Amino acid sequence: MALEQYIQRIEDKLHLLVKKLQQVQSENVLLREEITIQQQALQQQQQSIEQLEEKLHLMKIAASTQGSQNVNTEDEAFRKEVRGKINEYIKEIDRCIALLNG
Template sequence: MVLEQYIQRVEERLHLLVKKLQQVQAENALLKEEVSIQQQELQQQQQAVQGLEERLQLMKIASTAQGTTTTIAEDEAFKKEIRGKINDYIKEIDRCIALLNS
């Protein structure tokens, strides 16, 4: 009789543990889904920021072309930045030409 009661208690505890495991697994699945959604939102926001940065850069280029920059220091910094980008593009073009020639 004592052995049967012990086995019954073990079975009850086992059922409780299985139930808790299922609850934790369900919660884990929900949390994984939330993480996935958050990652997608973060990626969308990063793309939006990148698009806005590109628009800002284009606006700076347009204002420089029109001669409507606000200060000389900003104008010089922008020109320096543009020169750097142009140099990077030229280096990339040179690399492509070298690859085509080889």
């Protein structure tokens, strides 16, 4: 009789362990899905940030080309940077034209 009770207790514990394993596995699946959703949201937010940074950069360029009267040192440095880039582009275009004509 004691052996049958011992076997029954082992079976009960085994069933309990199997049930807990299934719970943990289902929780793991849910957590993986949540991670995927969070990663997608993060990627969308990063894309949004990049787009906003690009818009800000374009707005600064537009403001610097309009020559507003309110010039601080940061704006002036940015204007010089933009003018330098424009000059670089013009030189590159001139080189390309010279190569095409040559």
